[in-house]
Every structure is written in structure tokens, then in C-alpha cells.
Amino acid sequence: MLLIPCPYCGPRSETEFSYGNQAHIARPEDPDALSDGDWAAYVFLRDNTKGVYLERWVHSHGCRRWFNVARHTVSYEILAVYEVGTPPPDIELKTEI
Amino acid sequence: MTRRYSIFALVRNALSYHENWPQVWRSPEPRPEYDVIIVGGGGHGLATAYYLAKEHGITNVAVIERGWLGGGNTGRNTTIVRSNYLWDESAALYEHALKLWEGLSRELNFNVMFSQRGVLNLAHNQHDLRELHRRINANRLNGIDSEFLTPRQIQAMVPIMDLRGNGRYPVLGASLQRRGGTARHDAVAWGYARQADARGVDIIQECPVTGFRITNGRIEGVETGKGFIRAKKVGVVVAGHASVLANMAGFRLPITSLPLQALVSEPVKPVIDTVVMSGAVHAYVSQSDKGELVIGAGVDKYVGYGQRGSLPVTEETLAAVCELFPLFRRMRMMRQWGGIVDTCPDASPIISRTPVENLFFNCGWGTGGFKATPGSGWVFAYTIARGEPHPLNAAFSLDRFRTGYLIDEHGAAAVAH
Ligand SMILES: Cc1cc2nc3c(=O)[nH]c(=O)nc-3n(C[C@H](O)[C@H](O)[C@H](O)COP(=O)(O)OP(=O)(O)OC[C@H]3O[C@@H](n4cnc5c(N)ncnc54)[C@H](O)[C@@H]3O)c2cc1C
Numbered sequence: 048m049l050l051i052p053c054p055y056c057g058p059r060s061e062t063e064f065s066y067g068n069q070a071h072i073a074r075p076e077d078p079d080a081l082s083d084g085d086w087a088a089y090v091f092l093r094d095n096t097k098g099v100y101l102e103r104w105v106h107s108h109g110c111r112r113w114f115n116v117a118r119h120t121v122s123y124e125i126l127a128v129y130e131v132g133t134p135p136p137d138i139e140l141k142t143e144i
Numbered sequence: 145m146t147r148r149y150s151i152f153a154l155v156r157n158a159l160s161y162h163e164n165w166p167q168v169w170r171s172p173e174p175r176p177e178y179d180v181i182i183v184g185g186g187g188h189g190l191a192t193a194y195y196l197a198k199e200h201g202i203t204n205v206a207v208i209e210r211g212w213l214g215g216g217n218t219g220r221n222t223t224i225v226r227s228n229y230l231w232d233e234s235a236a237l238y239e240h241a242l243k244l245w246e247g248l249s250r251e252l253n254f255n256v257m258f259s260q261r262g263v264l265n266l267a268h269n270q271h272d273l274r275e276l277h278r279r280i281n282a283n284r285l286n287g288i289d290s291e292f293l294t295p296r297q298i299q300a301m302v303p304i305m306d307l308r309g310n311g312r313y314p315v316l317g318a319s320l321q322r323r324g325g326t327a328r329h330d331a332v333a334w335g336y337a338r339q340a341d342a343r344g345v346d347i348i349q350e351c352p353v354t355g356f357r358i359t360n361g362r363i364e365g366v367e368t369g370k371g372f373i374r375a376k377k378v379g380v381v382v383a384g385h386a387s388v389l390a391n392m393a394g395f396r397l398p399i400t401s402l403p404l405q406a407l408v409s410e411p412v413k414p415v416i417d418t419v420v421m422s423g424a425v426h427a428y429v430s431q432s433d434k435g436e437l438v439i440g441a442g443v444d445k446y447v448g449y450g451q452r453g454s455l456p457v458t459e460e461t462l463a464a465v466c467e468l469f470p471l472f473r474r475m476r477m478m479r480q481w482g483g484i485v486d487t488c489p490d491a492s493p494i495i496s497r498t499p500v501e502n503l504f505f506n507c508g509w510g511t512g513g514f515k516a517t518p519g520s521g522w523v524f525a526y527t528i529a530r531g532e533p534h535p536l537n538a539a540f541s542l543d544r545f546r547t548g549y550l551i552d553e554h555g556a557a558a559v560a561h
Pocket residue numbers: 144183184185186187188189208209210211212213214215216217218219220221222223224225351352353354381382383384385404405406440481482483484485509510511512513514515516561
């Protein structure tokens with residue numbers, strides 16, 4: 048069970064949250080100009096990192112706000128929590144094989 | 145030399161106190177170069193190597209496994225086998241696998257304990273019921289055995305089930321595939337390994353692939369814990385680690401890796417002789433030959449490579465199991481574990497060429513690829529040998545995410561496993 052520190056409410060258990068997968072995927076500026084391949088990349092392709100992953104969570108059963116989390120996907124350690132729209136924190140994005 | 149297993153071999157070896165059984169496969173050092181390298185020694189990878197040798201005469205092959213054979217999802221799954229998928233493409237692929245299962249013990253001269261004890265998928269509400277009928281009809285049009293059971297018929301088959309679901313999960317009907325069932329997971333890996341080895345395939349364990357050598361968009365070989373190994377073609381079948389290897393090769397996949405968990409109970413006398421699945425409540429139950437209940441749960445909701453599975457998921461599944469089978473309430477769970485499943489947005493696999501020439505991927509089987517093991521190996525071997533997909537897996541290309549030709553089995557195939 049993860050204890051997720053909501054930046055607005057404090058630490059709450061994982062059952063209160065929903066998951067939004069990879070963070071920092073910008074919506075295409077000019078959708079009409081995208082090729083099918085670009086659309087596929089935007090909609091479907093993800094890093095799915097083994098290691099430190101920057102991901103989105105929403106506190107569904109609390110304040111209902113979205114925020115970003117840097118979490119290690121093997122140890123599940125939460126390394127940083129930061130606001131949507133802010134750049135990722137200055138931590139090493141280690142990956143494993 | 146692989147000796148045939150038979151009743152006579154058993155008797156002969158019993159006389160020498162079972163001390164002279166030959167080694168089942170060799171453990172060679174890797175050669176500097178192979179025609180084909182298969183990355184991943186799960187059931188799918190070993191089956192691929194076997195069919196490369198048997199169907200295509202390609203025997204200069206190595207299977208490279210980071211851990212031990214079948215230590216991934218092959219050895220962690222709840223072993224449900226069935227082919228009653230909704231869409232034509234999936235029905236053809238899984239039914240091809242089921243047909244191979246039906247002759248597999250004989251083909252491999254290894255008892256994979258394939259037991260066609262039937263698989264029930266429950267409906268708990270009107271919507272489930274309609275979906276169920278739709279799928280049963282689709283299955284029949286595809287020549288796949290599939291029938292509807294009324295609550296009374298379900299009760300006759302599984303007397304220990306509470307059809308009221310304690311008020312919470314009422315059972316309104318079920319689909320039944322009589323040819324479905326279970327198999328022994330380890331035996332599948334070992335059986336394929338033994339026959340692949342007999343045909344000259346090198347099985348190399350405890351050797352992680354750490355990178356690819358790619359020149360001008362073409363694969364040259366793999367970097368491993370035992371050094372660089374050259375290969376004309378490389379096939380990657382690493383389940384939950386598919387994205388990790390794709391990222392090494394410089395492209396991304398539409399895959400999310402999630403822990404899926406299972407549990408087994410203490411062993412009890414036979415109480416359930418079929419497989420009961422309930423997609424809606426994420427609970428799957430069968431009983432092993434040792435008497436343990438084998439219970440499959442749902443996936444965690446977030447990306448994870450820790451082979452555990454989160455506690456809320458365990459709780460939810462066991463709660464549902466207790467409502468459906470009140471008898472199990474006092475039963476103790478002996479073990480719990482997780483495996484990392486490679487889920488795809490449309491819940492269908494990717495068996496495909498990739499942006500890198502002569503590099504092929506077979507992944508995205510998610511929560512339900514064990515049942516496909518023989519068929520997956522068969523079509524992947526074809527795809528690698530010919531450099532293009534077999535008609536059975538042509539639709540399961542990576543390119544479908546670009547064209548939009550998704551094969552959406554989410555929910556359609558009664559979810560999971
Ligand atoms: C709890 C659970 C229950 C399930 N229940 C069912 C079920 O009832 N029915 C069903 O049909 N399916 C089920 N599945 C899904 C099924 O187990 C998988 O789809 C299937 O076994 C995948 O087979 P595989 O051979 O591709 O993968 P695996 O057996 O996982 O093999 C992949 C191998 O690749 C190796 N590998 C990874 N990275 C590297 C590397 N860098 N270098 C070398 N080797 C590497 C791994 O060590 C592993 O051995 C379940 C899965 C789980 C976890």
C-alpha cells in the first residue's frame with residue numbers, strides 16, 4: 048500500500064487516488080498538422096520506465112486535484128511530489144534493466 | 145541426447161533409484177554468432193525457439209534468459225486456458241493455440257497436465273448478461289465451443305457457489321467453454337526447453353540482455369552479461385519488460401507494465417472441478433491437483449516492476465471470493481505473489497516487426513498470455529523466419545496504433561486471464 052503525499056491534503060493511502068500514467072506529455076499545439084504516427088505517439092506511446100518515473104496522480108476521494116509524482120517503479124519509493132505545470136525536480140532519473 | 149520419456153523409462157529409472165535420469169537440457173556457453181537470438185526464456189520464448197527449429201529448420205538459435213526458465217509470468221500465472229474471445233482476429237489466434245494445447249503433451253513427450261475441465265465466465269448484472277450472449281454467439285460463428293448456462297445449471301456444476309453472491313454479486317448466468325481448462329505452467333516451459341535443446345537450440349540462463357547493437361537501422365546482435373553476441377535476427381519476448389528493451393532499441397511501445405497478483409490457499413479436498421472466472425469482480429478460482437485453491441486477482445493501478453501486487457487489490461479479490469464462495473471464508477492463504485504484465489491499450493498482443501530491421505517483438509499479452517503460449521511461439525517463429533507475419537498475427541502489428549485498427553478485447557473477452 049502506497050502512502051501518497053498529496054501536496055494539498057498531506058499523506059493519504061493509495062486507495063484515495065487515481066492514476067494518470069506518464070506526466071509532461073504536452074497536448075499537440077496544432078492537432079490538424081499531426082500525422083497518424085504523431086497521433087499514435089501522443090495517445091499511446093509511453094516510456095513505462097523501470098526506475099524513476101514522472102507520473103500524474105489525482106486525489107479522487109479528497110481534494111480532487113491533479114499533481115505530479117516522481118516515483119521509483121521498482122522500490123515504489125516516492126522521491127518528489129510537485130505541482131502540475133511546474134518542471135520536474137532536480138533528481139537523477141535512474142533507470143534499470 | 146534426449147531420451148524419450150515413457151512408462152518403460154520410468155520403470156528402468158525406478159530400478160536405479162531415479163539417480164540416472166539424464167540432464168533435461170544442456171547449459172552451453174554462448175557461441176559468438178547465431179542465426180536467431182530469442183530474448184526471454186518464458187514459455188513464449190521457448191516455444192518460439194522450438195517452432196523455429198521444428199517448423200522452419202532454423203536450429204542455430206539461442207534463447208537468452210536473465211534469470212531462470214519460466215521464472216517470469218510463465219511460472220507465476222493462474223494457468224487458465226480458453227479461446228472464447230470476441231473478435232475474429234483474437235478468436236482465430238487463441239483457438240489456434242488451444243488446438244496446439246490439445247496435442248501438446250504428446251508433441252513434446254512431456255506431460256503438461258493440460259486439463260480441459262471447462263471455464264465459466266460469470267455475469268452479475270443485465271449488462272454482463274448481454275455481453276455474455278453477444279460473445280457466445282460470436283464464438284459460435286467462429287466455430288469455437290461456447291454455451292450459456294442458467295443459474296440452475298451453474299449451481300449443478302459448482303454447488304459451492306452462492307448464486308445470490310450474498311446480495312452483492314448475484315450470478316445471473318455464465319458462459320462455458322468446455323474445451324478450456326488449466327495446464328501445469330512449469331511443465332510448459334520445461335517441455336519446450338527440452339525439445340528445443342534436443343534440436344540444437346542453446347538455452348542460456350542467468351544472462352541479461354543489456355543492450356542492442358544497431359547499425360543503419362539494422363540489428364547486429366545483443367549486448368549481454370556474457371558479452372556481445374552477434375545475430376542475424378533477434379526476437380524479443382520479455383512480457384513486463386517489453387518497454388525496457390524497446391527503449392534500449394530506441395523506440396517506445398504502447399505498453400503499461402503492471403503487477404498482477406495471485407494467491408494459493410492451503411490444500412483441501414476437491415471442492416471445485418472447473419474454473420470460475422468473474423471479470424466484473426476480478427476473481428478467478430480453480431483448484432490444483434495438490435488441492436490448493438488457485439486465485440487470480442486484478443492488476444495494480446500504477447506502473448510497477450516490483451513483483452508483489454498491492455494490498456487493496458488482494459483485499460478486493462478475497463472479499464469477492466468470499467461472497468461468491470462462503471465456504472472459503474475460513475480458508476487460509478498460503479502464498480501470494482505478483483508478476484509484471486505488459487498491458488496494451490486494446491488488451492491484445494503485439495506480434496510484430498519493429499522500426500529496427502530484423503528485430504521482432506512479441507509482447508502486450510498482459511494478463512492473459514499463458515493460454516496463448518503454443519500459438520504465440522508458433523506465429524512468432526513464422527514471423528521471424530519469414531520476416532513477415534503469418535495471416536494469424538498480421539492484425540496484431542505495432543502499426544495498428546497508427547492505423548487505428550485496434551482489436552479491443554477489453555471487457556469484450558470477459559476481461560483478464
Ligand atoms: C498472477 C498472474 C496470473 C495470470 N493468469 C493467467 C491465466 O490464468 N491465463 C493466461 O492465459 N495468462 C495469465 N497470465 C499472463 C501470462 O502469465 C503471461 O501473459 C505469459 O505467461 C507471458 O509469457 P512470456 O513467456 O511472454 O513471459 P515470461 O514468462 O514473463 O517470460 C519473459 C522472460 O523474459 C525475461 N527477461 C526480461 N528482461 C530480460 C532481459 N533484459 N534479458 C533477458 N531476459 C529478460 C524474464 O526474466 C522472463 O523469464 C497471468 C499472469 C500473472 C502475473
